[in-house]
Amino acid sequence: MLKRVHFPTSALPYLLVAPQIIITLIFFIWPASQAVYQSFLIEDAFGLSSEFVWFENFQILFEDSQYLETFWRTILFSAAVAVLSMGSALILAAFADRVVRGATTYRTLLIWPYAVAPVLAGALWVFMFNPTLGIFPYILEFIGIDWNHYLNGGQAMTLVIFAAAWKQIAYNFLFYLAAMQSIPRSLIEAAAIDGAGPVRRFWDHIFPLISPTTFFLLVINAVYAFFDTFGIIHAVTQGGPANSTTILVYKVFNDGFVGLDLGGSAAQSVILMILVIAMTVVQFRYVERKVEY
Amino acid sequence: MVENRRILGIFSHLVLILGVIMVALPIWITFVASTHDAVRMTQAPIPMLPGGHFWDNFKQTLFGAGLSGSEGAPVWRMLLNSMAMALMIALGKIAISLLSAFAIVYFKFPFRMGFFWMIFITLMLPVEVRILPTFEVVANLGMLNSYWGLSIPLIASATATFMFRQVFLTIPDEMLESARIDGAGPLRFFWDILIPLSRTNIAALFVILFIYGWNQYLWPLLITTDTDMTTIVMSIKQMLEAAEQSPQWNIIMMTALLAMIPPVFVVVGMQRLFVQGLTETDK
Numbered sequence: 001m002l003k004r005v006h007f008p009t010s011a012l013p014y015l016l017v018a019p020q021i022i023i024t025l026i027f028f029i030w031p032a033s034q035a036v037y038q039s040f041l042i043e044d045a046f047g048l049s050s051e052f053v054w055f056e057n058f059q060i061l062f063e064d065s066q067y068l069e070t071f072w073r074t075i076l077f078s079a080a081v082a083v084l085s086m087g088s089a090l091i092l093a094a095f096a097d098r099v100v101r102g103a104t105t106y107r108t109l110l111i112w113p114y115a116v117a118p119v120l121a122g123a124l125w126v127f128m129f130n131p132t133l134g135i136f137p138y139i140l141e142f143i144g145i146d147w148n149h150y151l152n153g154g155q156a157m158t159l160v161i162f163a164a165a166w167k168q169i170a171y172n173f174l175f176y177l178a179a180m181q182s183i184p185r186s187l188i189e190a191a192a193i194d195g196a197g198p199v200r201r202f203w204d205h206i207f208p209l210i211s212p213t214t215f216f217l218l219v220i221n222a223v224y225a226f227f228d229t230f231g232i233i234h235a236v237t238q239g240g241p242a243n244s245t246t247i248l249v250y251k252v253f254n255d256g257f258v259g260l261d262l263g264g265s266a267a268q269s270v271i272l273m274i275l276v277i278a279m280t281v282v283q284f285r286y287v288e289r290k291v292e293y
Numbered sequence: 294m295v296e297n298r299r300i301l302g303i304f305s306h307l308v309l310i311l312g313v314i315m316v317a318l319p320i321w322i323t324f325v326a327s328t329h330d331a332v333r334m335t336q337a338p339i340p341m342l343p344g345g346h347f348w349d350n351f352k353q354t355l356f357g358a359g360l361s362g363s364e365g366a367p368v369w370r371m372l373l374n375s376m377a378m379a380l381m382i383a384l385g386k387i388a389i390s391l392l393s394a395f396a397i398v399y400f401k402f403p404f405r406m407g408f409f410w411m412i413f414i415t416l417m418l419p420v421e422v423r424i425l426p427t428f429e430v431v432a433n434l435g436m437l438n439s440y441w442g443l444s445i446p447l448i449a450s451a452t453a454t455f456m457f458r459q460v461f462l463t464i465p466d467e468m469l470e471s472a473r474i475d476g477a478g479p480l481r482f483f484w485d486i487l488i489p490l491s492r493t494n495i496a497a498l499f500v501i502l503f504i505y506g507w508n509q510y511l512w513p514l515l516i517t518t519d520t521d522m523t524t525i526v527m528s529i530k531q532m533l534e535a536a537e538q539s540p541q542w543n544i545i546m547m548t549a550l551l552a553m554i555p556p557v558f559v560v561v562g563m564q565r566l567f568v569q570g571l572t573e574t575d576k
Contacts, residue, residue: 006469007479009402016396017408020389020449027446028415031426038426092312095305102306108564109313114571115556117508117526123533123549124319127326127542135322138338169316174568198301227421231510235530249421253511256425265425272422280417 032273038266050263057267066243067251067268074247077161078225085165086217089172094202096173097180107177114170118163119231125163126236149237153244156237160245163236164229172217179213180206219283226275248272320553326546327351334542346543354547368548371525374443375507376555378524381444382506383499386453391495394457395483399469416451420512428515438519447512453498456573460491497570500563504556525552 007013039057041050061067096106113121128134129149137147149156183206191201230249233239239246239254246254252272256265322341326334329344355368396402397409420427427446436442464487472482488495513524523531529552532545560567 006399006401009400012479013396013400013402013405016392016400020393020412020454021408023389023445023449024411024415026430027427028418028423028449029411031423031430032418034426034429035423088312088315092309095308095312098305099302099309102309106309106313108561110316111564111567112557112560113316115504115508115560116553117510117556119510119526119529120549120553121319123529123545124323126533127546128319128322133335133339133542135339135341166316166319171571174571178568178572198298227419230421231526231530234510234514235533252421253424257515262425269422269425273418276419276422277417 035266035269035273038262039270040263041266042263053263057263058271061264061267061271070243070246070248070251073245074226077157077164077229077245077247078222080161081164081168081225081229082218082221084161085168086172086214086221088165089169089176090214092169093173093176093180094206096177097206098198103177107174110173111170113167114174116167117231118167118228119235121163121167122160122232122236125159125166129159151241153241156241156245160229160232160236163232164225168221168224172221175213175217176210179210183209216283219279223276223279226272323546323549326542327550329543331541331543339542350543350547354544354551366520366523368525368528368551370521371523371528372551372555374440374522375524375526375552377440378443378509378513379503379506379555381440382447382509383502385444385448386450386502387495387498389448390450390453390457391488391491394454394461395487397454398458398461399479399482412449412451412454414451415449420447424511424515431516437516438522442516443509443513443522443524444506447506447509450502453502456494456498457491459573460494461487464490493566493569494573496563497566497573499570500559500567501570503559507556528552 040052040054042053042056043050092106092110096103096110099106116124126149129136129147131137131148131150134147140147147155149159187209188201188205191205196204226247227249229247230253233245233247233250234253237245239250248268249272252265252268255261255268259265322339325340325343327350328347329340330346330349333340333344357367393408393412397405431437431442431446434442436445468486468490469482472486477485508526509524510526513522514527514530517523517527525548529545529549532548536542536545
């Protein structure tokens, strides 16, 4: 943590940490504590006075069937995004780990979607699935599927899941490939000598050995799906049709900035904070228990 | 690999090529759309092969009014705003994190751990969960519609501080001892020894943070009401809305292309640093 040899105490270290601490206090800790404080208040209809109500905002939220639906929808959305993008990344990484020649070329060709902003990913997918022009509705028509994500909630959800998962494949692929390449060759060779074929080797050796990476990616993907996908939802569906793609982050924004329900929005923020804290703690516990080969 | 199976080798390449095609398809369609004229882009099915209007669309998007009928800022202006925001966020984060990591590793002073935990907390408070109150703070400080408002609230970063702390801890103590014997003060040591030694880490982090800054969406959306301050990434949403009335997909897709070129270029061009930065900051 601290160097054995260090500089003598003076005013200097305080000056050095000052910029970061000041910014943290003004833009992180103060707003967060404001959110916590506001979550205990209910304002009257004109915003003139507010009343301290303890946990009433939370109580209202948990009795609100719409909020609970949003909660489960967010879980479903995150799970779908994580499974889809981690699954494809795992398959691609397993094959990229096999090929001797060209592994780096494939890596270059697969990683760049990481740089695409979520909202742009949304724009690309909404264009491909545009009901009148898009290429996919045109193809889907041949097999009898009438695609219109502006009207069909399930289709809208499918679209945002695809867009969100597509963007995240690059990240998952990089971590899976790195994990697989760090497995000692001798281990895999020993399994091959014992007569295990490529599929058997993957499920019995490689997959268990990279399980810490899977776990780590699960947390990262959950955080991504919970928060970073705001842009996709906002640009593609605005939470609709009929709230079918409203996830928690979108609801905080919508209730706060559009609905101007400050107490309710703040209470939702607090719940989100608790979720992030939980995920961060899980992530850090993982870091301490790295698997040794 | 372990054994030589020709068929499996070919199969692997096939799967990978299929994967690359799947990943690249949205970009290909975007590129194709940006090379046709507006009329062609209203006829279904849309083309799958490039047309001859790339430069026309490029010029109209970048220097012309962009989307006709919209009152937004010209696209070159938005690109400039995005660049300014991304650079300020990336450089700002690196600068303040270097300083605080230096203080925490090389000095022993009261409240050292308190400061460390205060920085750690920022990890748990992404902008999305504290939007309303942070917006109020920025509004009260009069920082709406300014580059400061766009960048400073996003600048505190626990990950960067942790990474530099990690880097500094691997630097041998003898460095500091010999520097002190040679009469170097703390700032001299920081500037002449620590910074040069962590140069590649700084570069790797810069790649990641530049992309992070460039791709910001919710925050610029909230605090810029002046069209002169819009960033390219947030303009896509307005264009999609406009597309419902007058679909000019060639221009929209050209704008999308322009918005993703700088960060994609950074990732592909600095791939080694990018991979290093990604694995270091997240673990």
